[in-house]
Amino acid sequence: MVASVTSILEKYNKDKTRLMDILLEIQEAFGYISSEAVNEIARCCNISTVDVQQTISFYHFFTQKPTGKYTVYLNNSVVANMMGREQIKETFERETGTKFGQVSEDGLFGLFDTSCIGMNDQEPSAIINGKVFTNLTPFRVKELVRGMREGKDVEELMVEGYGDGNNGNKLVRSMVMNNIRRKGPILDDNYTPGIVIWKKLPTMTPEQVIAEVKASNIKGRGGAGFPTGLKWEFCRRAKGDRKFIFCNADEGEPGTFKDRVILTERPKLLFEGMVIAAYAVGATEGILYVRHEYKYLQKHLESILQGARERNLLGKDIGGIKGFNFDIRIQFGAGAYVCGEESALIESAEGKRGEPRDRPPFPVEKGYLDYPTVVNNVETLCAVVKVMLNGGEWYRSFGTQDSTGTKLLSVSGDCKYPGVYEVEWGFSVYDILGMVGATPDVQAVQVGGPSGTLLAPVEFRRILGYEDLATGGSIIIFGKHRDLLKDVVLNFTEFFIDESCGSCSTCRIMPVVLRNKLLKILNGKGVIKDIDDMLEWAKVLKASRCGLGQTAANPIVSSIKNFRHLYEQRVRMDTDFDSGFNLAESVKDYIEASGRVIVE
Amino acid sequence: MSKPVIATTSLAGCFGCHMSILDIDEKILDLIELVEFNKSPIDDIKHFTKQCDIGLIEGGCCNSENIHVLREFREHCKILVSVGECAIMGGLPAFRNGIPVKECLREAYLLSPSVQANHEYIIPNDEDIPMILDKVYPCHEIVKIDYFLPGCPPRAELIWEALVALIKNRPMDLPYEVIKFD
Ligand SMILES: Cc1cc2nc3c(=O)[nH]c(=O)nc-3n(C[C@H](O)[C@H](O)[C@H](O)COP(=O)(O)O)c2cc1C
Ligand code: SF4
Ligand code: SF4
Numbered sequence: 001m002v003a004s005v006t007s008i009l010e011k012y013n014k015d016k017t018r019l020m021d022i023l024l025e026i027q028e029a030f031g032y033i034s035s036e037a038v039n040e041i042a043r044c045c046n047i048s049t050v051d052v053q054q055t056i057s058f059y060h061f062f063t064q065k066p067t068g069k070y071t072v073y074l075n076n077s078v079v080a081n082m083m084g085r086e087q088i089k090e091t092f093e094r095e096t097g098t099k100f101g102q103v104s105e106d107g108l109f110g111l112f113d114t115s116c117i118g119m120n121d122q123e124p125s126a127i128i129n130g131k132v133f134t135n136l137t138p139f140r141v142k143e144l145v146r147g148m149r150e151g152k153d154v155e156e157l158m159v160e161g162y163g164d165g166n167n168g169n170k171l172v173r174s175m176v177m178n179n180i181r182r183k184g185p186i187l188d189d190n191y192t193p194g195i196v197i198w199k200k201l202p203t204m205t206p207e208q209v210i211a212e213v214k215a216s217n218i219k220g221r222g223g224a225g226f227p228t229g230l231k232w233e234f235c236r237r238a239k240g241d242r243k244f245i246f247c248n249a250d251e252g253e254p255g256t257f258k259d260r261v262i263l264t265e266r267p268k269l270l271f272e273g274m275v276i277a278a279y280a281v282g283a284t285e286g287i288l289y290v291r292h293e294y295k296y297l298q299k300h301l302e303s304i305l306q307g308a309r310e311r312n313l314l315g316k317d318i319g320g321i322k323g324f325n326f327d328i329r330i331q332f333g334a335g336a337y338v339c340g341e342e343s344a345l346i347e348s349a350e351g352k353r354g355e356p357r358d359r360p361p362f363p364v365e366k367g368y369l370d371y372p373t374v375v376n377n378v379e380t381l382c383a384v385v386k387v388m389l390n391g392g393e394w395y396r397s398f399g400t401q402d403s404t405g406t407k408l409l410s411v412s413g414d415c416k417y418p419g420v421y422e423v424e425w426g427f428s429v430y431d432i433l434g435m436v437g438a439t440p441d442v443q444a445v446q447v448g449g450p451s452g453t454l455l456a457p458v459e460f461r462r463i464l465g466y467e468d469l470a471t472g473g474s475i476i477i478f479g480k481h482r483d484l485l486k487d488v489v490l491n492f493t494e495f496f497i498d499e500s501c502g503s504c505s506t507c508r509i510m511p512v513v514l515r516n517k518l519l520k521i522l523n524g525k526g527v528i529k530d531i532d533d534m535l536e537w538a539k540v541l542k543a544s545r546c547g548l549g550q551t552a553a554n555p556i557v558s559s560i561k562n563f564r565h566l567y568e569q570r571v572r573m574d575t576d577f578d579s580g581f582n583l584a585e586s587v588k589d590y591i592e593a594s595g596r597v598i599v600e
Numbered sequence: 601m602s603k604p605v606i607a608t609t610s611l612a613g614c615f616g617c618h619m620s621i622l623d624i625d626e627k628i629l630d631l632i633e634l635v636e637f638n639k640s641p642i643d644d645i646k647h648f649t650k651q652c653d654i655g656l657i658e659g660g661c662c663n664s665e666n667i668h669v670l671r672e673f674r675e676h677c678k679i680l681v682s683v684g685e686c687a688i689m690g691g692l693p694a695f696r697n698g699i700p701v702k703e704c705l706r707e708a709y710l711l712s713p714s715v716q717a718n719h720e721y722i723i724p725n726d727e728d729i730p731m732i733l734d735k736v737y738p739c740h741e742i743v744k745i746d747y748f749l750p751g752c753p754p755r756a757e758l759i760w761e762a763l764v765a766l767i768k769n770r771p772m773d774l775p776y777e778v779i780k781f782d
Contacts, residue, residue, distance in 0.1 A: 505691070540748055542779060577743075579740070587732070590701055590705065590734075593723055595725055597725075
């Protein structure tokens, strides 16, 4: 075994900053990372075994024990549950004779839960040995398990045929559906790859490119909404021998899947955007950081990159521009939502735990390997190509004054047509509901994923845009029959608990405290004061270092704000404060252990 | 109006939060002007001599004495504030919460390599010492707490701002830079 670990190490020059790739390959080759492998990595990369272990233990898809010949990761997002996940889970457990979180005794099956895998429009879904299986039914699960017992390959297990578009491409061969429902400038079919690189860049200086992007007023599509032109300008001005362009394709916010569709259908557009960014800031290296859940797209993406190199759209003197050299590599993650946070993304790409950095300095000054780095979302980089092609002024004709252009929405939940919609900013929630065929009895809409807002019908006139509902594009619709507190708020809160990187005590502990309080209320033991306490404690989370902790209370806070009656219906009104604490009970163990005599 | 009366205590804390109260430098003089201290380690008043307006609690509850003091504070103070990580979430002492208290006691008094003179294998049980609780509790799980000030310890400016806001009955202005604590 050690022999092959050695060859993997050699492939990456025993470079500790490539630890993620080394671990990914070992995990894939052996199904787990043994302690001998850990020792070997530590020795060769000249780091301590603890350094290796702490990276392994951080990521969901790295394991130090075998996870079964067939490893099933079943999505546990809110929408997966709404679409019947519980039945799927039971069927898997019954058919394999194994519980979730365990590996069967014969080592054939390993069943595990996992956070949203970016398939909310085709749930319930699971990743089995790296392949995505969507729209699972109990019947299908029985078939799958039977096939596994017969020793079939995962490819053979996919009998449904392939999904639409490039999902059927021989390098992808996936049953995932794109479900593109509405196109705009980004998803437009009329696009000639490389046109900006060939026709525009040679006629413009980097400063002019930045000026054009600024003129478009485009802001980041990853959630934070920072003006893209300004970010590029900061990075251009920053001093550094090397500069990097990162594309953030971590897409971990439950309910978002539009970047997956772009990676499948418009990767050339994305890479062209990265080249434009590189030209603007003077970068020579690019990294596309893709979440592990989308690893099935690897060959497809690699082949597009290779094609671009052959066409001189990457490499040396790109587009005939003397001295403009830039290339892109793909970095896969290994399952951690927080790695979508830009500084955690960089840490992860450096082979470390994906813990967000304390800022400042910001990545534009000190990013990857401490060099100036631009991190942009997939969609931002795609939009920039169209800005360059048609001009900033053209781009501003879409959307609103403050929010120019279009936004890709990932729509899921209780509606007829879940999928990806490209709309202009300024669309109201009400319009969206009409467009996606949501039933008339919508109870609530979650805009922006768990870190966003849970809207009640009175607010459906609100619009999408940085001036009102800023969002990365996740829209989840809940019908009247859903139990918002139990099915939605609790699930979201547990998501944050699972995904906290653990650096800040606030973010590590407070969501647990909040969850326990929520459970107390759900179990009928809560009092009115508990509701107000949760609002008060939520403020404590604002002290956290990154957006994960800072928004971890949003599901609770926004549901209390908009659906307070649901909480009040469940709390006891007979008493004002009841913590359930009992002193005599809580000292019992001590008295027993010490043999203390209690004098009344 | 007479000066508002303040009481403070350190339960299962490290006194770091109290140090932070003192860390307001020369503003401590303003504070003395603004308020009167009652039961508090700061003036070493051991027992409540009157009803107070504000009680500041550092630390969570790890033993019966903490419970007693905290309940006393609730009775004597109009407003109770949990100050710092330990009071709000249990903090460092709560690291033992995953381990049964019997195991903790055995480890500390009987098994640990540093135990040398305990020939009779006694876990301290004198009736005068407080009894250890099964786990460390944040204050709000024992009594009603009105406000929470995050930090480990909360920065001096934060404590100051909060006190002034409470006394003057105005909303708190707490920018991220002041509440962030890592
Ligand atoms: C917990 C957390 C997760 C995030 N996940 C993503 C993500 O999956 N994709 C993304 O583009 N941005 C994500 N972001 C935002 C990034 O930090 C960053 O702002 C963004 O990638 C910048 O690109 P943009 O300016 O093009 O939006 C996340 C932020 C936080 C705090
Ligand atoms: S807020 Fe949470 S996820 Fe972010 S750095 Fe702190 S502990 Fe990590
Ligand atoms: S919060 Fe920090 S400073 Fe305050 S008592 Fe606890 S450990 Fe000490």
